[in-house]
Amino acid sequence: MPNIALELGKQSASFGVKSAYGEQQDIDGIRIVPVAITWSGFGGGSDEVGNGGGGGGGYAIPLGAYIRRGGDLRFEPNIVVFLTVAIPFVWVAGRALSRVIRVLKK
Template identity: 40%
Template sequence: MADAFSSLVETFRNVGVARAYGAPVQIGGEELIPVALVSFGFGGGGDSGPEGANASAEGGGGGGFVLPLGAYLTNGQGRVVFRANTLAVLVGLVPVVCAVGMSVRGVLKAVTASRR
């Protein structure tokens, strides 16, 4: 199990900003730098079983996702601007909107309960 964990750590050692910002691409005379939200995780565990038994169990797994947020590009005046991927940004905001809605609901319930 330790060897597998060491292998995973080594594989993901350089994951970070390099994965969030893609390599520059030339399209129609303009340079584009893609931007994404990158998330991943992994874990594992084991059990040696009851004392004196020779049975043991180990396991692990992982996963991740990439959400394309948009791209940096140069406009006609030579300034760098960010062009958002509207659909991806809306999908990314869904958990935030849900959390805010649940918080407001909780506050409203507390206020109405205290007025009774």
């Protein structure tokens, strides 16, 4: 039986940049390269008897795309993702700031 941890390690070695930057697409002379934040995790183990198991999973959040039109290169963000991340962040930051101010007033 192959070592599950070693097999998962070999497969995850190629995730890196290939998973964060998608394949380049050329559409009507415009070059597009999608960008995402990705992460993954794997685990495995066995007991004294030799029964083993493992599992894993991953997640990707599309951030936007690099777009080249002629000589112009720019990054166009995925606004929905930035709002989804920004709203809870602003709420948590506001709560923390209000508590800091309350402590400093005492």
